[in-house]
Amino acid sequence: MIVLTSKQMREVEKIAIEKIGIPSIGLMENAGRETALEVKKILEEENLNSVIVISGKGNNGGDGYVVARNLYNWGVDVKVFLTTSLGAISGDAKVNLDAILNMGIYVAEITQREHLKFLEKTIKDSDVIVDAIYGIGLKGEISGITKEIIEMINQANKIVVSVDIPSGLNADTGKIEGCAVRATKTVTMQFLKPGLLVYPGVDYAGEVRVAEIGIPYRLAAEVGYNYNLVTSEDVKLPKRHGNTHKGDYGKALIIAGSKNMTGAAYLCAKSAIKAGCGLVKLAVPQSVQSVIQGGLYEVITYGLEEQNGILSHNALSSVLELIEESDVIAIGPGLTHDRDISQLVYDIVKNTDKPVVLDADALNALVGRLEVIQGKKIILTPHYGEMSRLTGLKIDEIKNNLFEVAKTFIDRYKVTLVLKGAKTVIATKEGSIYINSTGNPGMATAGSGDVLAGMITAFLAQGFSEEKAAIYGIFYHGKAGDIAKEYVGEYGMTAMDILENIPEALKCSL
Ligand SMILES: NC(=O)C1=CN([C@@H]2O[C@H](COP(=O)(O)OP(=O)(O)OC[C@H]3O[C@@H](n4cnc5c(N)ncnc54)[C@H](O)[C@@H]3O)[C@@H](O)[C@H]2O)[C@@H](O)CC1
Ligand SMILES: Nc1ncnc2c1ncn2[C@@H]1O[C@H](COP(=O)(O)OP(=O)(O)O)[C@@H](O)[C@H]1O
Ligand SMILES: [K+]
CATH class of the missing domain: 3.40.1190.20 (Ribokinase)
Structure with missing residues (x-):
């Protein structure tokens, strides 16, 4: 089964968007919707109804807004917290942020230490946490307030669904960059990533599901993928x-x-x-x-x-x-x-x-x-x-x-x-x-x-x-x-x- 590094993943996305002309916002929509469907399944199975989405400033956070929008439409009690200021969001993520603001979905910034108490309370009152802080764009170690947020997520003892990869996990090596979210389930986009498949990444990713988001499979060969998961196939x-x-x-x-x-x-x-x-x-x-x-x-x-x-x-x-x-x-x-x-x-x-x-x-x-x-x-x-x-x-x-x-x-x-x-x-x-x-x-x-x-x-x-x-x-x-x-x-x-x-x-x- 094909596995792509973060660099190769970026390359296939680039070809899909720039050469083929697949709209990037469509890929984000698919990524967010696939994750929302997983969350919905969990809520239904466990008879639960409240979700907190924690989003970072990049496209992983953008996927998070799409998750929130879909869950909201399905009648789920959903709140969104940003680990950055609203003004720092741009591109496709901004389009989706604006949409959830226009829909009246609750959105709050957690950019200062005094906000943490409120986040803690909201996490406590929620059934499921969606982790959309960092995806394959993580560079270097996580520190500061985001680290505290991740530690809070891990201590909450809740069901956690990570978008693409658990935030803080190095997608290429499986190493923990300072700290990482311990997910119950990870919905990874289009192709597996090496870091999800070796320890300690395996322990942080939980159950891994590969979501099809509309990037053609053949593009993996085009970028010369070289990692594979050996399965019965x-x-x-x-x-x-x-x-x-x-x-x-x-x-x-x-x-x-x-x-x-x-x-x-x-x-x-x-x-x-x-x-x-x-x-x-x-x-x-x-x-x-x-x-x-x-x-x-x-x-x-x-x-x-x-x-x-x-x-x-x-x-x-x-x-x-x-x-x-x-x-x-x-x-x-x-x-x-x-x-x-x-x-x-x-x-x-x-x-x-x-x-x-x-x-x-x-x-x-x-x-x-x-x-x-x-x-x-x-x-x-x-x-x-x-x-x-x-x-x-x-x-x-x-x-x-x-x-x-x-x-x-x-x-x-x-x-x-x-x-x-x-x-x-x-x-x-x-x-x-x-x-x-x-x-x-x-x-x-x-x-x-x-x-x-x-x-x-x-x-x-x-x-x-x-x-x-x-x-x-x-x-x-x-x-x-x-x-x-x-x-x-x-x-x-x-x-x-x-x-x-x-x-x-x-x-x-x-
Ligand atoms: N590009 C695309 O076409 C698609 C991307 N998707 C999503 O986008 C993600 C990648 O998005 P991005 O490239 O925006 O990256 P991320 O959203 O993973 O994070 C990057 C952001 O975090 C900051 N950052 C990185 N490391 C940091 C650190 N150690 N401390 C503090 N800040 C740090 C960066 O400056 C950047 O703003 C994927 O994992 C996936 O979830 C999906 O929406 C599907 C389509
Ligand atoms: N926790 C584990 N999960 C899966 N496979 C394991 C685990 N621990 C060991 N193995 C497998 O068992 C084998 C142990 O090999 P090795 O250490 O050479 O044992 P010995 O020298 O006693 O024959 C390897 O193939 C390794 O992959
Ligand atoms: K994530």
Whole structure:
């Protein structure tokens, strides 16, 4: 599903208005009316009738006046408060402000501290707050009296409907600019915005609805959009042809496991099989082979050279031979971190041009010498901690700038990055960003990432591009977690529960 940054949104609006000739006031009318309809629905459902619209000085505020006008016409008790003086309003917003003044709708300015008490009382007496203070025109941090108004809205414990984006939320990053309105619902105009889809933005936006306001969809392609929300529409699985055999669904080699982490290897290999890979081979340290083979009926295991239950560099030639017979490779889950592993991973990556998924310890192994991945068919699947080790950035810097960090990384290395988190973000070689829409906090459990690595490997093996394998992998991994949640809830969910629901998740596509 298309997602536009604030800059791209402005560009599509400009084309719609200036090149196509769609009247801007018509777009504002649609934006305000769509929001008013949402508010009306809430009022009817909850049997409520009074609304306060709080408008800022730009076009987001203009949408707010249209909301007020429509609600008033429908018999709702509505009042409008401005965070600026009436004289500061111009353009389409002014046209709509004049209209509500002419209709006799109550309008008041909140420009001085002494007005705040009155606003507080009106908020208290209202059922629903419409937040039309700032939209995509917000620049920098909110301060002064507007900050106090936003804090008042948040403390009021009322139903809040935000117009376009919650005021104070950075539409592009999801960061909070000083403070932000915590909405119950956000009605966003025509296209989703990235900031609504990642934390903390997700928590502030509440339920998000995209309202169609009359900007042609094709304009998104015209401005070269590059952000996408991954939804079920984007991950339709191709129907399998009858006349096929296991070789048609790929041979994957997984290099994983060590004496204390046999489970990681198991989860990854089993997930690859469950996600449709034709044949999975699993290379593990010799001494753990019999333990792992026990529960893995469908997987061929290989016991390779090791030292104290950890693969040694002497395993390299055996690994390279196995790679010769494989279509795709996954390296990492449960390998542990030591010097030999580090050199082994480095040499494997250096010596192959086949698609490779690098997860967990394989990522740690390449810290400081990532140049070896440059331009290869590689998918990296770091969580924030691993990304921090790879880039030298602090975890908070990564969390607060997911898109920027991901883009900088792929600009440099030209690979596919799956940056795992509560909202997993993919950055592709071509510069596209994908944000996942599935998953839940029950998946924050040991081994969950090993399952994902196995699933991405399976899609690669079945002939998907790196980009597609990553997209399908994150979506169906989250979907399997969502199905698991229905049965076991979030607290008790384990990686095995996710794994066992992979087939059910994939069935949703058919
Ligand atoms: N342009 C269009 O065609 C349409 C725009 N629409 C609405 O218009 C919004 C964008 O409108 P605008 O571009 O007027 O921007 P906004 O209404 O989001 O806010 C911009 C105003 O706030 C001020 N401002 C920004 N950051 C500030 C800060 N940190 N502290 C204090 N003041 C600050 C700016 O100086 C400007 O006056 C959208 O989010 C959407 O709601 C809709 O009406 C649909 C059509
Ligand atoms: N709160 C959450 N909401 C949705 N998905 C989550 C959440 N927490 C974790 N996940 C997902 O679970 C997986 C955890 O992976 P990872 O941290 O590598 O686990 P492990 O190393 O234990 O296997 C990732 O795919 C991540 O996106
Ligand atoms: K808003």
